[in-house]
Amino acid sequence: MRRFSWFNATSLTLGFAFLYIPMILLVIYSFNGGRNVAVWGGFSTKWYGELVKNEAFLDAALVTLKVGLMSSTLATILGTMAAYVLVRGGKFYGRTLFSGAIYAPLVMPEVITGLSLLLLFIAVGLDRSVTTIVLAHTTFSMCYVSVVVSSRLVSFDQSLEEAALDLGCTPFDAFKSVTLPIIAPAVISGWLLAFTLSLDDLVIASFVSGPSSTTLPIKIWSAVRLGVSPEINALSTIMIGIVTVGVLIAAFMNKRAVVQRQKDEQKAAAA
Amino acid sequence: MAQPAKNQTVFAPWLDDSQKPLIEFSNVTKRFGDFTAIDHLNLSIYEKEFFALLGPSGCGKTTLMRMLAGFETPSDGTIRLGGEDIAAVPPNKRPVNMMFQSYALFPHLSVWDNIAFGLRRSTMPKDQIGARVEEMLRLTRLEKFARRKPHQISGGQRQRVALARSLAKAPKLLLLDEPLGALDKKLRTETQFELMDIQEKTGTTFVIVTHDQEEAMTVASRVAVMDHGQLIQVATPADIYEYPNSVYVADFIGDVNLIEGTVTAVNEGTCEVSYAEGAAPIKAATPESGVLGTKVAFAIRPEKIVVGTEPDPTRANAVKGKIEDIGYLGNISTYHVRLDSGQLISAQMTNSRRLARRDFTWEDEVWLSWTDTAGLVLTR
Amino acid sequence: MNLRRFSLIGVPYLWLVLFFLAPFLIVLKISLSDYAVSIPPYTPTLDVFGGWASISDFFSKLDFDTFKFLTTDDLYWKAYLSSLQIAVVATLITLSVGFPIAYGMARAPEEWRATLMMLVILPFWTSFLIRVYSWMGILGKEGFLNGALLWLGIIDDPLTILNTNVAVYIGIVYTYLPFMILPIYATLDKLDVSLLEAAEDLGCTRTSAFWLVTAPMSRPGIIAGCFLVFIPALGEFVIPSLLGGSGTLMIGKVLWEEFSSNRDWPVASAVAIILLLILIIPIILFQKNQERQAEADQ
Numbered sequence: 012m013r014r015f016s017w018f019n020a021t022s023l024t025l026g027f028a029f030l031y032i033p034m035i036l037l038v039i040y041s042f043n044g045g046r047n048v049a050v051w052g053g054f055s056t057k058w059y060g061e062l063v064k065n066e067a068f069l070d071a072a073l074v075t076l077k078v079g080l081m082s083s084t085l086a087t088i089l090g091t092m093a094a095y096v097l098v099r100g101g102k103f104y105g106r107t108l109f110s111g112a113i114y115a116p117l118v119m120p121e122v123i124t125g126l127s128l129l130l131l132f133i134a135v136g137l138d139r140s141v142t143t144i145v146l147a148h149t150t151f152s153m154c155y156v157s158v159v160v161s162s163r164l165v166s167f168d169q170s171l172e173e174a175a176l177d178l179g180c181t182p183f184d185a186f187k188s189v190t191l192p193i194i195a196p197a198v199i200s201g202w203l204l205a206f207t208l209s210l211d212d213l214v215i216a217s218f219v220s221g222p223s224s225t226t227l228p229i230k231i232w233s234a235v236r237l238g239v240s241p242e243i244n245a246l247s248t249i250m251i252g253i254v255t256v257g258v259l260i261a262a263f264m265n266k267r268a269v270v271q272r273q274k275d276e277q278k279a280a281a282a
Numbered sequence: 283m284a285q286p287a288k289n290q291t292v293f294a295p296w297l298d299d300s301q302k303p304l305i306e307f308s309n310v311t312k313r314f315g316d317f318t319a320i321d322h323l324n325l326s327i328y329e330k331e332f333f334a335l336l337g338p339s340g341c342g343k344t345t346l347m348r349m350l351a352g353f354e355t356p357s358d359g360t361i362r363l364g365g366e367d368i369a370a371v372p373p374n375k376r377p378v379n380m381m382f383q384s385y386a387l388f389p390h391l392s393v394w395d396n397i398a399f400g401l402r403r404s405t406m407p408k409d410q411i412g413a414r415v416e417e418m419l420r421l422t423r424l425e426k427f428a429r430r431k432p433h434q435i436s437g438g439q440r441q442r443v444a445l446a447r448s449l450a451k452a453p454k455l456l457l458l459d460e461p462l463g464a465l466d467k468k469l470r471t472e473t474q475f476e477l478m479d480i481q482e483k484t485g486t487t488f489v490i491v492t493h494d495q496e497e498a499m500t501v502a503s504r505v506a507v508m509d510h511g512q513l514i515q516v517a518t519p520a521d522i523y524e525y526p527n528s529v530y531v532a533d534f535i536g537d538v539n540l541i542e543g544t545v546t547a548v549n550e551g552t553c554e555v556s557y558a559e560g561a562a563p564i565k566a567a568t569p570e571s572g573v574l575g576t577k578v579a580f581a582i583r584p585e586k587i588v589v590g591t592e593p594d595p596t597r598a599n600a601v602k603g604k605i606e607d608i609g610y611l612g613n614i615s616t617y618h619v620r621l622d623s624g625q626l627i628s629a630q631m632t633n634s635r636r637l638a639r640r641d642f643t644w645e646d647e648v649w650l651s652w653t654d655t656a657g658l659v660l661t662r
Numbered sequence: 663m664n665l666r667r668f669s670l671i672g673v674p675y676l677w678l679v680l681f682f683l684a685p686f687l688i689v690l691k692i693s694l695s696d697y698a699v700s701i702p703p704y705t706p707t708l709d710v711f712g713g714w715a716s717i718s719d720f721f722s723k724l725d726f727d728t729f730k731f732l733t734t735d736d737l738y739w740k741a742y743l744s745s746l747q748i749a750v751v752a753t754l755i756t757l758s759v760g761f762p763i764a765y766g767m768a769r770a771p772e773e774w775r776a777t778l779m780m781l782v783i784l785p786f787w788t789s790f791l792i793r794v795y796s797w798m799g800i801l802g803k804e805g806f807l808n809g810a811l812l813w814l815g816i817i818d819d820p821l822t823i824l825n826t827n828v829a830v831y832i833g834i835v836y837t838y839l840p841f842m843i844l845p846i847y848a849t850l851d852k853l854d855v856s857l858l859e860a861a862e863d864l865g866c867t868r869t870s871a872f873w874l875v876t877a878p879m880s881r882p883g884i885i886a887g888c889f890l891v892f893i894p895a896l897g898e899f900v901i902p903s904l905l906g907g908s909g910t911l912m913i914g915k916v917l918w919e920e921f922s923s924n925r926d927w928p929v930a931s932a933v934a935i936i937l938l939l940i941l942i943i944p945i946i947l948f949q950k951n952q953e954r955q956a957e958a959d960q
Binding site: 014015018020022023026029030031033034036037040047054089090092093095096100103105108109112114115116118120121122123126127128130131133134143146147149150152153157181182195207210211213214218228231232235236238239243244247250251254257258262266 | 666670671673674675677678679681682683684685686688689692702729736759760762763765766767769770771776778780781782783784785787788789790791792793795796797798799800802804805836839893894896897899902903904914917918921927930931934935938943945948
């Protein structure tokens with residue numbers, strides 16, 4: 012059994028300290044009772060109370076959730092279709108343009124994506140609202156979904172689809188009853204990724220949102236431009252907490268599935 | 283496959299002109315871009331046959347099978363199934379099922395649901411599906427594993443699930459793509475006999491693709507040897523082995539000694555092949571008329587050659603050589619003998635008695651003898 | 663081509679054409695227009711219903727004046743250069759911080775790797791904005807860092823870090839570190855340990871085995887990681903706005919200000935077009951690297 016060498020242990024400790032200390036400090040000081048944000052003034056949850064009373068934040072959170080749910084669902088449908096076209100579509104007119112348009116948003120600076128979408132919405136006379144944010148988020152997150160799903164489709168044994176056809180399925184039936192159940196985990200992670208990206212996005216949303224459709228990141232942004240605030244610390248802690256719990260649950264379930272599978276395979280080999 | 287002698291009606295529909303073939307390829311060509319996978323191929327396969335397509339990878343055998351399943355369409359020519367052109371029929375409408383090389387078992391479905399998958403998409407009434415699945419489970423001895431998922435069973439069991447699934451719809455034709463390729467050697471031999479048994483029980487026509495010549499010889503009623511998109515020879519396993527029609531087939535199936543030479547004399551039914559300056563010509567049966575003076579290859583299987591300290595007077599051919607190598611395999615021994623004229627010939631003797639053949643050793647001078655009908659003169 | 667296949671390809675295709683490609687054409691068009699005090703704030707505007715005369719009139723009025731303007735005002739090319747410099751330096755720092763972590767992960771005991779991997783991915787799922795914000799409390803005049811250094815007696819007066827380029831570097835390294843670690847870890851993880859043993863068996867020392875075997879073999883991961891940091895860092899807007907000062911010039915910030923404060927859409931569009939042109943080269947190089955790696959994996 013290999014162990015940590017001192018060099019590796021040191022670099023890992025320093026590295027993870029760098030990654031986690033800022034967030035840990037943020038969490039700790041969200042429970043700070045004092046007025047000064049950098050000086051400990053006793054344990055208190057009063058900033059959480061303030062946060063709950065702040066309706067502007069609640070409204071923004073609601074808008075963000077709504078946008079996130081709608082855009083990630085749309086993005087998952089479109090992204091899965093796009094992935095299927097890329098991996099299984101064969102040749103069609105404009106294929107290079109299509110795959111370029113799928114990969115480009117992944118590396119495109121957000122300021123450019125935001126600016127160009129806003130100019131489009133203005134050109135066609137679409138008022139900035141929840142709808143425009145959903146359209147914008149769907150566009151860039153469908154590309155992430157399609158990357159996640161297509162990497163699963165590439166490793167997918169194509170003879171499974173052929174077997175379904177051979178046993179009497181129509182192509183659509185084969186997709187529904189064989190392909191989709193097998194790639195479902197990738198589709199779900201694609202959805203989660205799209206959802207997180209949407210919740211997280213500040214720059215694009217700033218361009219395409221109107222006064223009635225302020226999202227949480229925009230709200231946080233305008234607050235933190237004025238400096239560190241204990242209320243924002245509290246809000247950040249809640250968001251970090253949700254993500255941590257989510258990732259831990261996912262990791263735990265994944266680990267259990269892997270262990271179960273190994274057990275099954277050992278049993279099958281012994282049988 | 284050798285049929286028992288007492289069986290009066292030997293199964294050989296390809297010799298009977300009144301029989302209609304189940305599958306008929308006429309002048310079929312398949313091109314992928316510049317590459318020609320199948321080249322003007324003609325072939326008939328009959329009902330209840332166990333037909334093997336044999337050849338190295340890239341010879342077109344898989345393409346041929348995928349055209350039968352409907353995953354590829356011929357670029358030229360027609361394929362008929364039961365007399366009807368099937369070019370326009372999609373895979374899901376063909377009375378043909380396929381067992382995939384990777385088995386292609388659906389990982390999210392249990393063994394039971396895998397077998398029922400095709401039945402649920404057929405016209406079979408719902409209440410009969412259960413009985414049919416149970417029947418297939420019994421046939422493949424999988425009753426105990428019906429509720430398991432594919433990853434919970436062993437490789438051999440997976441192979442049987444794949445077979446059961448493709449047989450469940452009682453197809454007119456079953457295609458098997460390297461069905462035993464993923465199994466280890468011992469399991470493979472057992473499964474070969476099981477396959478033959480199931481084929482006989484169900485009476486389904488089987489077409490198997492394999493690169494393993496031993497497997498093709500064991501299971502098939504007829505074997506087609508393919509190379510570069512063409513059929514080189516189509517015949518029963520015994521004929522393929524004993525009467526290969528070309529150097530390619532002789533070399534591909536089993537071990538063979540090939541001696542190149544020229545036909546120098548043709549008598550009644552026999553001819554003489556000169557292969558080296560100063561060496562007596564080989565006497566063998568004439569393949570066809572008009573071979574005098576042509577370049578040919580003389581092919582002889584190692585086990586048809588007798589090794590002895592003296593030439594065997596009852597055999598027409600005898601040459602002298604020196605033993606270079608001995609391969610002791612338990613049941614047989616192989617001798618690599620260098621002839622005085624330079625050729626290296628391998629000869630096989632069965633070790634029917636313990637230590638009986640130990641009288642030959644390295645560097646011994648020996649005589650190799652064979653009859654005039656033991657080998658073949660091949661013109662191509 | 664049947665209807666089903668047509669709609670399968672057509673729907674996502676149409677979406678991308680409408681919401682990704684069409685917007686670029688509009689940006690391009692506006693960058694060739696001139697600023698005007700009107701709504702929309704540029705001229706000419708296209709009147710499709712005015713017949714051929716108005717369309718050709720529209721095209722004749724498009725020009726490169728805005729791009730010429732960009733070359734005359736040194737704010738813009740300084741911003742491009744400074745963005746490039748910040749992105750390059752930050753990428754190199756991220757590499758030197760990320761490589762040892764990725765290496766440590768790949769050489770960690772088997773049962774630890776999944777956990778370490780999760781620890782790297784976790785920040786990735788956490789809000790980008792919050793992660794940048796968390797440094798404001800650390801780097802400020804009265805922040806944790808100055809507090810700790812004063813308490814330890816290392817410094818007598820608080821350092822000014824927040825609102826300088828140093829803070830921007832820290833912010834970029836911090837937020838993009840997972841993008842550097844993951845691809846490097848992926849290549850190091852695939853590296854067969856017996857290659858190192860073979861190198862040592864053939865007379866290498868530990869160190870020379872690292873430089874002769876590990877380093878060259880992890881090159882695709884290093885290249886991928888560098889591009890994944892460099893490309894977004896170049897157009898970064900949030901980090902320089904929150905952590906940088908008035909002296910921090912980055913093109914993403916300039917673009918934002920031209921658009922929202924000055925309402926100069928033609929200049930903002932022209933700035934975007936040039937930024938894209940600068941990015942095309944690293945993006946193509948990145949794609950080439952990914953394709954090579956995918957081929958090598960097969």
